[in-house]
Amino acid sequence: SNPQAARLMLACVPGLAMTPVSSILEACNAGHSNPEPLAIRWMRGLIPRAGREIIFGIGINQLSEWCEERVPSTDPFKRSFI
Numbered sequence: 472s473n474p475q476a477a478r479l480m481l482a483c484v485p486g487l488a489m490t491p492v493s494s495i496l497e498a499c500n501a502g503h504s505n506p507e508p509l510a511i512r513w514m515r516g517l518i519p520r521a522g523r524e525i526i527f528g529i530g531i532n533q534l535s536e537w538c539e540e541r542v543p544s545t546d547p548f549k550r551s552f553i
Contacts, residue, residue, distance in 0.1 A: 486528030490521045 491513075497520070498513035505512055 482529045483525050486525030489524045
């Protein structure tokens, strides 16, 4: 019933999908300085990391739409490389 809310939720999906991957990668990089097991370490800072990934996801979506609007070519093959 609210299309703007639906669009906002769809814009948040890529960030939410990337949060676990980002968490695991950051936990693996902190292994030398944090003796906790990886199963616990990846959950530390999950909420701020999810917020960061959502902001990145929305920013990337807006950037790609901005670039797509300004591409003068109508050829889909050329547009895919810009």
